[in-house]
Amino acid sequence: MGYLTKYFFFILFIILGLSFHQINAQDNQPREFSGKIKALDNDESVPYTNIIIINRGLGTSADFYGNFSIFIRPGDSLRFTSVGYIPQVINFADS
Numbered sequence: 001m002g003y004l005t006k007y008f009f010f011i012l013f014i015i016l017g018l019s020f021h022q023i024n025a026q027d028n029q030p031r032e033f034s035g036k037i038k039a040l041d042n043d044e045s046v047p048y049t050n051i052i053i054i055n056r057g058l059g060t061s062a063d064f065y066g067n068f069s070i071f072i073r074p075g076d077s078l079r080f081t082s083v084g085y086i087p088q089v090i091n092f093a094d095s
Contacts, residue, residue, distance in 0.1 A: 034069035037062050037080065049082040054089070 037046045045066030052059035053070070054077040062068040072078065074092055081087045 028073050030071035030073055032069060033072045033078075034067070037066040037068065037082075039085075046082050046085065049080055049085075052079045052081070053077070054079050 037049045038044065039046055045062075045064075047062060047064045047066055049062040049066065049068070050059060051062065051068055051070055053072060056076065058070075060068055060070045070078070072092060077089055077091045079087055079089050
């Protein structure tokens with residue numbers, strides 16, 4: 001399967017010390033969310049993926065190894081984009 005014809009990429013999230021389902025809606029403090037982005041079909045990292053918090057216009061990029069870290073709040077939506085891959089959106093519940 002060619003690089004530009006891949007349908008999805010797999011996002012492996014490692015949440016450091018936090019489970020978002022335990023945050024209540026009144027806690028609007030930013031929390032660190034980090035992980036590694038890997039291709040679904042070959043398990044290789046997807047370097048330099050862009051990660052944007054849609055509703056706040058903030059973002060970051062993954063490093064050469066696909067690792068990233070970003071501070072998010074309950075209710076945020078993250079958009080992951082990388083050349084040759086279909087963008088993915090992950091929503092975090094308000095509670």
